[in-house]
Amino acid sequence: MQNQYELATSRANDEQERINYWREQSEFVDWIKKPEEILRKRDEYFYDWFNDGRLNFCYNALDRHLKERGDEVALIWESNMINRSIKYTRKELYDNVSRLSGVYQQFGVSKGDRVIIYMPMIPEAVFAMLACSRIGAIHSVVFGGFSALELSGRIKDCKPTLIITASCGLEVNKIVDYKIMLDEAIQIADHQPICLIVQRQTKQCNMVIGRDFDYYTAMKFANPVDCIEVESTHPLYILYTSGTTGQPKGIQRDTGGTCVALLWTMRHILGLKKGDVYFSMADIGWVTGHSFTVYGPLLQGASIVLYEGKPVQTPDPGAIWRIIEKHKVVGFYTAPTALRAMRKEDPNGDWIKKSNISSLKSISMAGERCDIPTYNWISNNTGVLINDHYWQTETGWIISCNFMDLHTFPAKPGSATKPSPGFVIKIMDNENKELPNGQMGRICIKLPMPPSFMQTLYNNDQAFILKYLSDTPGYYTAGDAGFFDQDGYLHIMTRIDDIINTAGHRLSTAAMEEVLLKHQDIVEAAVVAKIDDLRGEIPVGLVVIKQDVNVNSSTLEKQLVSMIRRDIGPLACFQSVIIVDKLPKTRSGKVLRGTIKAIVNGLQYQMPATIEDDTVLDKIKINCLNYGKGMGQYCNLDFGNQDIYVEE
Known part of the structure; x- marks a missing residue:
């Protein structure tokens, strides 16, 4: 008898049945117009999910939960940088988001316009994202503290109507002056958007008359606005990654497919239910921050914890566990590096034991492969499901993992467990021949990719095809190397460029x-x-x-x-x-x-x-x-040879 994972996989991976499968999953979305055309193939490379559907993403994340649970806490802000905690109910979140949408409109932002969000981890950053999707504006979140040069590249590429930022960001023993970098970036980009500034008490900034406007003043006089209808294929956001050419790659993601895929993820991978509290440490500037810190849990009717701080040093390795105890968190997301930092300062798990984390059911991680000693350390000291995810900015959700729902597989530290339904993964050699289990090769995923996969690179279809789809016809080339073991567990070993040929x-x-x-x-x-x-x-x-x-x-x-x-x-x-x-x-x-x-x-x-x-x-x-100096001819390093640009 098939378990639920096997059944979902067989349906989602089958050419004929996948349409029915994703049609059923789309029923969890509140559509303005339900889609009839579930999957459309435009040409050899481009596919559209739920093409004729109409919806609003913000409505699904916020408005539809108001009637029954408007007084329930939706957003919890914990700042260990200024020792402050604030809770927002769904009604309060709705009020801030709908009024900020009104501010956007007052400054000329309309459907299809781009808004750059250059913010620290503060509640206004969440308001800013949701307010964009409420009126069909396309947001591009840029990691707070990125250099002026990097920020200018994003401004040049997407030409935002408006940029929303804060006067500063806070690091350990350091204040990051966002406004100085923003001013320089605008000058470099030679593009003049409206700038909306959140003045923080820690450090306030000077304003450019006629261009810069105070966030709180604008919000004070703003009127709330309703959600607008957008096409399922309407871009929800652009998220940039750096490229080797110096030209940023703008990953463009749709609205309908992303809504369906994130709701699937919340139910079956994270096991979130309405009213649960989820704590993701991922910065909103990363895809994990989009999917796990903000959008996913809110879509599911769960509450989110937004954290300004570090896993250690703010003030100690017990900070995270105290937050989990305080808010009865059921799921926690982080990166292996953060866990290693905790392990380094708390090798015996003593700080974990000081908090009651009995509410916690799972710890998820992504960004890089989790090493086995760190995996064992966190598993032994928490006793919950440790879920090492494999996913990418390009996919928008998890390619391979374990599952809180469907079926939970026995743990195998070092692996990404099993592919999510819809991701048909093949391990290929350089000649595009499929390799047997146990042999490492290139990870290739059969087209069409499941919902929420990037639509294209913003304003650059040709680069999208060349980078991702041309190497292995009919497949998306992930750029990673790995293998399936004899039990069908996927192991991600390295980026293709990090394989050493000795x-x-x-x-x-x-x-x-x-x-x-x-x-x-x-x-x-x-x-x-x-x-x-x-x-x-x-x-x-x-x-x-x-x-x-x-x-x-x-x-x-x-x-x-x-x-x-x-x-x-x-x-x-x-x-x-x-x-x-x-x-x-x-x-x-x-x-x-x-x-x-x-x-x-x-x-x-x-x-x-x-x-x-x-x-x-x-x-x-x-x-x-x-x-x-002590290695003779082996490592006589001489700096100043040829110049290269390193892509990370």
């Missing part, structure tokens, strides 16, 4: 990092390829030692080399370990392996716009140089 052997950096993290004194590790005249490429490991642990670097290196030889094999040619204080990461927690690789190979690099702490790179460079 003397003809294709080796995964993730597999080697997994081995390094088994060492009792190592809390973080990154393996990158160094160019080698003899073997083509050889791996170099960078490791972070646990707090308050003293090690002999030479002894540690010998131990780690021995572990790689034992678990991976001598063919890996692994012989070099560099100890560093920190690994460079994006603000979303991804390790900047491309940048590390440039440093190890003595190449110049462009400072990544998303880097959390730019001082880390200089320290790594010094560590590499000092290490190289």
Whole structure:
């Protein structure tokens, strides 16, 4: 007898039955006009879901829940940066959103216009997103604190009618002046939008007369507006990722398909019910912030926790667990890097034990593969389902994971469990031949992709086709390498570019990092390829030692080399370990392996716009140089060779 997962997968993956399956799932949406044409193929590359449907996304996330549960808390803001907590009921959220939509309209924003949201994690950021979808404006959330140059690229590309921002963002021991960067970005972009400014008490900013307007003053005199009807295919948002050409890639997502897919995700993957409280730490500037921090739980009628702070240092590793206890959170989302930071400062889980987290049912993570030691640490100390997700900005929801509903599979740390129904995944070699279970290759997903997949790159259909759809005809090329094991579990090992080819052997950096993290004194590790005249490429490991642990670097290196030889094999040619204080990461927690690789190979690099702490790179460079002095011809690093641009 089929379990619910097998039944859903067989239907969603079948060419004939998928239409009926997604028609049934669309019934959970409140449509203004129900779709009859569930899937339309426009040409070889472009598909439309629920093409003739009409709806409003904000109505589904907010208005439809008001009648029965308007007095229920919908948004909880916890700021450990200023020690403040605020709750908004659904009625209060509705009031703020509908009036902000009125402000947008007063400033000339209408259906199809773009609004850039350049905000810290404050309630006004959530209002700003929902207010756009209420009137059919297309929002583009830019991570708060992005450089003026990065912000200017987004302004140039989407030409917003309005930008909403705050006077500042707050980091540990640091105030980020958003307004200075905004002014510079507008000057670089040579585009003059209206700017709506949330003046924070921590730091206020000067206003440009005629261009800048105070948020609270505008809201005071604003009238609420109703939701407008939009087509299912109407763009909900544009979310940018950096490209190797310097031209930002604007991932464009539709309204109807996204609504259907997120409701499916909330029910079957997160297991959320109306009235539940969900806590996602994902910044709203990332796709996970769109789907999990804001839109998904609200669509399902759950409440969201919006957090301004860090997993540690604000003020301690117990901050997250106290919030979970305080609000009886049922699901928590974070990134593996955040968990590693907690583990580093709380190796025995003592801070977890100080809070009553009995309400918690699952912890989900994405952004990068979770290493097994960290997976085991969080699992052993919480006792809940640990769900390591695999998904991308391009897909909008989860490609592969475990399921709170449908069927919960036995845990297999290090894997992304099973593909979500609708994602038909094949492992291909470079000649587009499907590989058997156990062999690593390129992850390719059969077209048509399920609902919520990107429509295109904003204003650039040709780049969309070339980057994602042309390498393997009939498939979306994910850009990742992995394999299915004998039990059908999907393992994501690395980006395709991070596979090391050593003397003809294709080796995964993730597999080697997994081995390094088994060492009792190592809390973080990154393996990158160094160019080698003899073997083509050889791996170099960078490791972070646990707090308050003293090690002999030479002894540690010998131990780690021995572990790689034992678990991976001598063919890996692994012989070099560099100890560093920190690994460079994006603000979303991804390790900047491309940048590390440039440093190890003595190449110049462009400072990544998303880097959390730019001082880390200089320290790594010094560590590499000092290490190289004792390595003879192997690692004689010489900075200032050819120039490259690193995409992260």
